[in-house]
Amino acid sequence: MIDVAEGKVDKRQLKALLRASLKTDWRGSSNPMNTAGRSRKFPPIIGVLILKAILGAFLAAFTYTIIDPFLSAFTVFTVMSVFLAIIILLEFSNLILSPDEYAIIAAQPVGSKTFFMAKQIHLLAYVNLLGIIMYVPSAVVAMSVNRDPLLLFSFTLAGLMTATGIGMAFVLLYTLMLKVVNRETMQRLLGYTQLVLVALIYFSYFVVPHILENKLLLQVNGFHSNWLYLAPTSWFAAIAALPGGALTLSRTIAALTAVVMLYIVYRAGTTRLSLKYAQTLANTVAQQKQLQARRKHGVLNRLMLLISNHEDRAVWRLIRKQFKYDNRFKMSILTIVPLTGFYVYLGVAKGEAIINPFIVAAHTKTEGMNLLLYVAAAMLPFLITIGTAYSESYRSAWVFYTSPADRTAVILASARFALTYFCLPFTILLVGLFTWFFGNVLHALLHCVMIYVILMILTKLMVLVHPRVPFSQPSKAGQRTVSMYLMILVTFPVMLIPMVVVANVGYGGYVGYSIYLASALLVNFVLHRIMKSVIPRRAAKLEFTAPV
Amino acid sequence: MIRVTNLQKQFGKLKAVDDISFQINEGEIFGLLGPNGAGKTTTVKMIVGMLKPDDGHIEINGIDALAHPLQAKSDLGYVPESSALYENLTGREHLEMVCNLHHIASERIDSQVARLLEAIELKDSADKRIAGYSKGMKQRLLLAGAIIHNPRLLILDEPMSGLDANVQSVIRQLIKDFVREKRIVIFCSHILEVVERLCDRLMIIHQGKKLVEGTSEQIISHIGADSLSAAFNQLTGATDIDSQARDILDAIENRER
Numbered sequence: 001m002i003d004v005a006e007g008k009v010d011k012r013q014l015k016a017l018l019r020a021s022l023k024t025d026w027r028g029s030s031n032p033m034n035t036a037g038r039s040r041k042f043p044p045i046i047g048v049l050i051l052k053a054i055l056g057a058f059l060a061a062f063t064y065t066i067i068d069p070f071l072s073a074f075t076v077f078t079v080m081s082v083f084l085a086i087i088i089l090l091e092f093s094n095l096i097l098s099p100d101e102y103a104i105i106a107a108q109p110v111g112s113k114t115f116f117m118a119k120q121i122h123l124l125a126y127v128n129l130l131g132i133i134m135y136v137p138s139a140v141v142a143m144s145v146n147r148d149p150l151l152l153f154s155f156t157l158a159g160l161m162t163a164t165g166i167g168m169a170f171v172l173l174y175t176l177m178l179k180v181v182n183r184e185t186m187q188r189l190l191g192y193t194q195l196v197l198v199a200l201i202y203f204s205y206f207v208v209p210h211i212l213e214n215k216l217l218l219q220v221n222g223f224h225s226n227w228l229y230l231a232p233t234s235w236f237a238a239i240a241a242l243p244g245g246a247l248t249l250s251r252t253i254a255a256l257t258a259v260v261m262l263y264i265v266y267r268a269g270t271t272r273l274s275l276k277y278a279q280t281l282a283n284t285v286a287q288q289k290q291l292q293a294r295r296k297h298g299v300l301n302r303l304m305l306l307i308s309n310h311e312d313r314a315v316w317r318l319i320r321k322q323f324k325y326d327n328r329f330k331m332s333i334l335t336i337v338p339l340t341g342f343y344v345y346l347g348v349a350k351g352e353a354i355i356n357p358f359i360v361a362a363h364t365k366t367e368g369m370n371l372l373l374y375v376a377a378a379m380l381p382f383l384i385t386i387g388t389a390y391s392e393s394y395r396s397a398w399v400f401y402t403s404p405a406d407r408t409a410v411i412l413a414s415a416r417f418a419l420t421y422f423c424l425p426f427t428i429l430l431v432g433l434f435t436w437f438f439g440n441v442l443h444a445l446l447h448c449v450m451i452y453v454i455l456m457i458l459t460k461l462m463v464l465v466h467p468r469v470p471f472s473q474p475s476k477a478g479q480r481t482v483s484m485y486l487m488i489l490v491t492f493p494v495m496l497i498p499m500v501v502v503a504n505v506g507y508g509g510y511v512g513y514s515i516y517l518a519s520a521l522l523v524n525f526v527l528h529r530i531m532k533s534v535i536p537r538r539a540a541k542l543e544f545t546a547p548v
Numbered sequence: 549m550i551r552v553t554n555l556q557k558q559f560g561k562l563k564a565v566d567d568i569s570f571q572i573n574e575g576e577i578f579g580l581l582g583p584n585g586a587g588k589t590t591t592v593k594m595i596v597g598m599l600k601p602d603d604g605h606i607e608i609n610g611i612d613a614l615a616h617p618l619q620a621k622s623d624l625g626y627v628p629e630s631s632a633l634y635e636n637l638t639g640r641e642h643l644e645m646v647c648n649l650h651h652i653a654s655e656r657i658d659s660q661v662a663r664l665l666e667a668i669e670l671k672d673s674a675d676k677r678i679a680g681y682s683k684g685m686k687q688r689l690l691l692a693g694a695i696i697h698n699p700r701l702l703i704l705d706e707p708m709s710g711l712d713a714n715v716q717s718v719i720r721q722l723i724k725d726f727v728r729e730k731r732i733v734i735f736c737s738h739i740l741e742v743v744e745r746l747c748d749r750l751m752i753i754h755q756g757k758k759l760v761e762g763t764s765e766q767i768i769s770h771i772g773a774d775s776l777s778a779a780f781n782q783l784t785g786a787t788d789i790d791s792q793a794r795d796i797l798d799a800i801e802n803r804e805r
Binding site: 402403 | 619
């Protein structure tokens with residue numbers, strides 16, 4: 001007998017729903033843009049788990065340095081919370097925010113509690129799995145260095161509570177926000193939250209140690225300030241540190257606050273995640289569909305007419321529209337803004353002059369920080385090409401397969417978009433910056449021409465490695481995160497090696513510059529020729545197997 | 549003329565299309581009939597270039613579609629089964645994008661799109677995002693996108709599903725008028741009544757294999773059935789409909805046979 005009463009959870013239904021969700025997540029994706037016969041069997045979430053395991057190892061090393069269980073737990077939980085928040089925003093938003101759920105729940109004899117309990121467990125399972133990977137190594141290290149087996153238990157318990165708290169806080173945040181704003185505004189707001197969190201990570205990774213002149217690690221041991229208790233992660237850290245002695249009043253209050261807060265967030269989140277919430281979501285989507293996009297004759301629209309290539313025109317407009325309305329895509333691109341900002345800051349901070357490669361002396365050594373400017377530039381084409389590959393509307397890419405459009409041109413269009421809309425303005429910005437430091441416009445301009453040619457090489461490499469029709473790949477949980485990290489791994493050496501040479505040896509005057517530039521142009525030309533023969537062959541093998 | 553010869557496609561162990569051949573002449577509406585999963589959509593996807601055949605040959609208006617896909621596609625319009633459209637674009641932007649993908653001269657795009665939007669009664673919604681369109685509006689937009697470049701071959705995959713009677717009538721009339729100018733329509737469906745009324749010739753496929761080809765009268769007499777529906781059921785193995793329905797009811801009511 002099915003129990004449809006609101007107040008009860010049907011265990012059989014719960015099990016069935018969970019099994020279905022997890023099977024969907026963990027089965028390899030059938031990629032609609034694969035070359036014939038091949039299909040991906042490796043769920044991208046595995047990649048995220050591996051990356052978080054690496055972070056967990058770093059955090060464990062940090063714990064080993066800090067020793068103090070409270071401070072190490074505070075650091076580990078803070079880092080973990082920020083990363084979990086980003087992952088929820090970036091990869092698992094649909095677990096809470098999918099408007100399609102109402103259609104399912106409304107037609108089935110599944111109680112509201114059962115359905116949302118399944119969603120909640122689904123989210124918390126991921127959050128805790130990722131959390132465990134990040135904090136358990138630190139818990140083991142904390143136990144070993146403090147020789148207190150109880151620390152393993154308390155650290156793990158506190159980690160579990162922190163991760164659960166983060167998951168439930170997001171459930172609560174989403175449901176509360178939906179009461180005030182519609183789904184589209186809410187997604188936009190959540191996107192900007194993600195941007196702030198990303199900025200926070202960069203800030204703590206790069207800028208804080210830089211400001212503190214890398215003394216943070218040395219000074220942190222024995223650091224105690226009541227200001228720390230303003231951060232919620234310190235309340236949970238107090239639980240982790242309970243067996244370590246030093247049971248002060250402030251820590252006891254902090255630990256109790258953690259328990260009370262978790263209970264409140266859990267209860268409030270559970271109560272709000274209801275059938276009514278699903279209905280509101282469905283309604284806001286219906287309202288959102290009435291949105292009208294006014295026809296604009298803006299500068300960009302007029303500029304589009306200057307583009308002679310039809311494929312570029314079609315794809316560029318699509319990218320611009322997706323950028324405007326697809327919040328996930330927009331945010332994946334905008335992530336570059338804080339990163340670029342920090343790289344520019346670090347590149348020019350501490351009065352370290354950016355070396356003019358035209359007059360670099362033999363003994364000049366760069367500290368390497370200003371090379372980050374080049375890294376920031378190099379990340380742009382990667383970010384755009386990866387961002388334009390994945391989309392919720394991947395099934396609509398059939399249009400590129402059935403039209404007589406040159407598929408190679410379609411594939412190259414997003415790379416050209418990145419070069420024109422992102423790399424070019426950034427290079428122009430660099431011209432201004434270098435002019436300021438070099439005091440020579442010509443040197444700055446020529447150096448930036450060199451950078452732009454390298455960016456063209458990078459873009460071609462990216463397309464050669466993985467040619468994709470724009471917005472033709474399904475978004476799978478973890479896919480973007482893995483792609484981002486891979487991108488960083490690939491980008492750094494390709495851009496940095498030539499720039500390290502330039503920064504340390506210099507161009508050696510205009511003749512030397514000409515040789516450098518000619519070499520870069522030659523590489524560019526060779527890649528262009530390779531692309532002309534390789535991409536059409538690879539593009540011809542691409543199949544569209546998504547259901548349409 | 550369309551000539552498909554010994555077409556084959558396999559997904560893993562499943563033979564989705566198994567040695568299918570057929571020919572369609574100018575001015576013909578050709579119906580592709582078959583139960584769900586028969587291989588209709590896979591056949592169509594290979595003709596329009598979304599899938600590569602494992603073997604076989606496709607010729608569209610004298611062009612080898614596998615050797616020269618772009619040339620073949622320039623004379624082809626396709627309406628997919630589902631309304632998969634970039635929902636963040638407006639109707640007008642979608643058609644402009646399709647025009648660009650078909651290399652229609654830039655100066656002609658605006659006027660052509662405007663005329664077509666008016667003709668399919670989407671003028672007022674032209675600058676609204678597709679996300680807000682009804683199923684019928686999306687289907688009309690897909691149809692407009694499929695014919696905007698004036699192709700000689702139009703392929704429609706289940707174009708009537710989920711549409712109201714008015715939109716269905718418009719599509720039916722459009723197909724009839726379209727072939728009058730020596731053009732070709734491939735109409736893919738499992739709704740027998742519509743196919744029987746609309747198509748000049750039919751081909752029934754089942755489990756990836758071609759079972760029969762001809763006019764509906766020829767098929768009926770060849771099978772010795774009294775209607776196309778009966779012939780279809782007989783060919784696809786769904787002979788004892790009554791018994792099958794009874795079995796289903798027995799199963800849910802847990803009755804003994």
